[in-house]
Amino acid sequence: MLRLSSCNFEGLKGFEKLELTDLKRVTTLIGPNGSGKSTTLRAIRLAFEILKKRTCCDELPDHEDWYRFSKATLSFTYDEPAFGKLVTDIFSGEEGPITVVITCDEKTSLIESLTVRGVSMSSPQSIPTKTNLSKVESEISQIEDEIKKNQASIQQNQQAQHMISQVQAWRANATTLQSNLESAKSRFNEFNKLEFEFSDLRPSRELTREQADLLLGEIGFPMFRYIGTDANHNDRIQGLVDHLFVQKSSQRKEFDKYLDAIEKLKHVLQAQVDVYQRHGKNFLTVNDIEYRKASAGTLVALSFYGVTRLDESNCVVLWDEPENGLHPTRRHRLLELMFEDSRQFIVASHAPEFAPVFNNDGRVFRCTSAFDDANVKLYAERIANRRDAFDALEILGVHPARTLFTANVVIWVEGPTELLFYRHWLTPRLSSHNLHEGFHYTYMQYGGALINYLSVADHDQFESTFDLLSVCRHPIVLVDWDRDSGPGATPIRELLKTGAQKMHDGIASMNKDRAEAGCFLITQGREVENYLPNASIKHAMISVWKSSKDHHQKLGSTDFDVGQYESFDEVLDEYLVSQSITSADGKSLGKSLWTNKVAIMQSALEFPGLKEEDLRWKCVEHLREIEQFVLKKSRP
CATH class of the missing domain: 3.40.50 (Rossmann fold)
Known part of the structure; x- marks a missing residue:
């Protein structure tokens, strides 16, 4: 399963360059209206629509000009690669990220390069689109059909005296058709053979168009789902209901999934939920009320819950303003579902509940805009540290300091x-x-x-x-x-x-x-130091007291034990005296240093291999x- 780790866009209107790096399980774009959140989301959607075609060159999908880019670079990471035979044959280097570069003009898209296992494969700059190649294939098929009909006409009428002139015309046409067929096949062969260059200096390699497209398919790029602000909730809810009923009616493993899904759905809705079938139709009730009669907020929550449950795992969900129609509590719970889900989410939002600035599996980008000579300039900056995070929350109306x-x-x-x-x-x-x-x-x-x-x-x-x-x-x-x-x-x-x-x-x-x-x-115990294992305290004492190296043999010969209610510094003092690590007046050496409790604690916690289960006294x-x-x- 691939995960999108970064995406960079050039030539996107409003942006000099758009760079989104270190993407996580949930990535959120925040900012005011007009700051480029939706543009960014739709540019990513266009890139995935191109990858979905699984072909190296084709006509662009339907789109608005304002979110078309000239170049996009997408990088993916993966846990356990399961590449097909062709990918394994061509890319045999060490494991590493997968990077694909897509270029676009006004009408067509091109997979300019593909990098797998550290090796880049570059496409020829001039490649016919898949649509044009299909047209040539159709032309060949049509000419072959005409040749068959023409030949049948000749065979049926060549003995008839009154058809001599017509048969001659058919024979002349046969020559023309054969010439056209050879020309079409020549064009197809020319279009169908592609010469690819490689970054590791190996000789270029020729692939058929079918092989090149198969190669893209074997990579296993994620599917995507785009959810706009005008999404139709009813269709998604019924899909969820049907899916849950199938699980409910299945064997133990699927039924357990159903029970888990229902518990999570109850948590999201804060209500009782049931799924059943009547007269061949599947129904879902919320607090004994059929879901179609529930509140608008409940319908939205049900619909969005379905998004986090029904897609295949190798999928990126692009979600524009998921907060619409949701109570803040349900927003929190929807975000929890996103983090629990195996899919990857990229969200554009105004709501602080969808800005996981302090979550290790979350990433937030702050989108801003500025005007320069009557032109708008858009920017997206990654929230990189705690101060940035609090600034971002301030933008969303959250004031952590207050x-x-x-x-x-x-x-x-x-x-x-x-x-x-x-x-x-x-x-x-x-x-x-x-x-x-x-x-x-x-x-x-x-x-x-x-x-x-x-x-x-x-x-x-x-x-x-x-x-x-x-x-x-x-x-x-x-x-x-x-x-x-x-x-x-x-x-x-x-x-x-x-x-x-x-x-x-x-x-x-x-x-x-x-x-x-x-x-x-x-x-x-007496104090927090008593929780520490004796070995970590000794390690801390030796680390903090630099002169301990002069007494290495004595310190290594015996150990000590700090009791549950004993003062650890008194125990250390007695231990050093017992080992004759003392000054001329019989007092333990180094005490002024290793009784620095902050330094001792810091060093003790750095003791190699220290685990929570090593801590003492419950x-x-x-x-x-x-x-x-x-x-x-x-x-x-």
């Missing part, structure tokens, strides 16, 4: 050491759900000084301070246990420091007013609890 504390989960940690630890382990967990820092959640540091301050603050001071936490809708407060033993049978709250206790009570008060509004969690459960809270509060 809504950060009212719309997102905020994870409050004590300081930079905790921030390094939680960010390292939570980022891959949350990214797997398409949740991304700075958009779905963020981190804030409350600092150990706040705990100390809250320990002595009066009620009014506490209320004003804790309000800093409550301005976000869903805070998670993570606090180190900071004690040298476990709680035993004593309630945890009673053993917390006074400041931490007040934060605990503040979250409890929030949850009383709004169920599950916030989350308060305590480390299962840390994985601790991380899972945070993950589930963020997931629950970040989903629409």
Whole structure:
């Protein structure tokens, strides 16, 4: 299966040059009206319509002049190539992207070059169109039919005396027809033989037109589906209903697909869905109402759901303004379906719900326009970093800086050491759900000084301070246990420091007013460093303390163990003393360096081969609890 990775266009009206690179599973074009989103989408459609013909030269498909290009370069990547015999025979280099270059004039298109496995094959500049070649074939067939009729007339009438002059005319015509046939066949042979050049300096190779077209077919370019703003939803919905009923009536494997599809459809519509057959016709109901009688938004959602379910997997869906008629919640869920789908989507949209700026499988391009001497100039720029992403969201009317504390989960940690630890382990967990820092959640540091301050603050001071936490809708407060033993049978709250206790009570008060509004969690060990395996702590100590190389033999002879409630720096101090790695006064060496907790944490997390399952004291459960809270509060 091929995936479009980039497409570059030249000669497209309004654009000096249009370059879309590093395309993903879902690529979105955003920008105001008149910025070139639809032009870009339709230029891509024209390129795929040309590839769909599976021929190296032909007349252009029906199109508007304003989205015709002079040259298009499309590159594709693939996971497991399944090329045909002809492709394998011609292209035998190392695996690499497939690139096709298409050129167009006012009437015709030409596959100028094809690159497979690092080898480029260039077409002759003058190739008759497939339409013209078909005309010559038809001409040959027509002349051969006339020759047969002419010959039959001669045979039937050559003995008749009164037909002598007519037979002579038929015989003269036979000579003319034969000459015409030879001329037509000569033209066909000339048209049918193509000489191709190669970039690896091998001799040129002659292919018949049939072979050249077969070669394009064996590449397996993706099919495409274009969905314009005027799409007919009813046809698509009935196709979906029929497809679902076939699955429902099939064997176990297909029936399981039906059940999965129905669950996802329920999620999109936020309603109960059923499919059944009556009097030979297939029906779908939404909350027991036949779908044709449902709301316009429900019809749109059903139609769009069908788009993400029914096409073949090797397909690129080009979608102009999918947000039309959809509630924002359904837009979110439609985007989820796109990411779950095996197809590739390129979308033009005004809606922030379709701008996956923080998704690793998403790509966003910002389209803009400018006027120069009364001519419009169009541009498409890739959103390349976080700042660009926030700028793009501003264009769509989303203001992350203003809504950060009212719309997102905020994870409050004590300081930079905790921030390094939680960010390292939570980022891959949350990214797997398409949740991304700075958009779905963020981190804030409350600092150990706040705990100390809250320990002595009066009620009014506490209320004003804790309000800093409550301005976000869903805070998670993570606090180190900071004690040298476990709680035993004593309630945890009673053993917390006074400041931490007040934060605990503040979250409890929030949850009383709004169920599950916030989350308060305590480390299962003394502090986050206790979660780290001993080997990673030792690695960090040696990495941070540069003079450790002078004591390599002693450091390598024995190991240490940091207990669940022990202070890791005290354990390291005792370990170095036990190994006689001390100064003249008996104090451990290097302590001022390796007690730099931020440097230690950073280096410990870089320990080769460190995996989440290596973490100690039920840390994985601790991380899972945070993950589930963020997931629950970040989903629409």
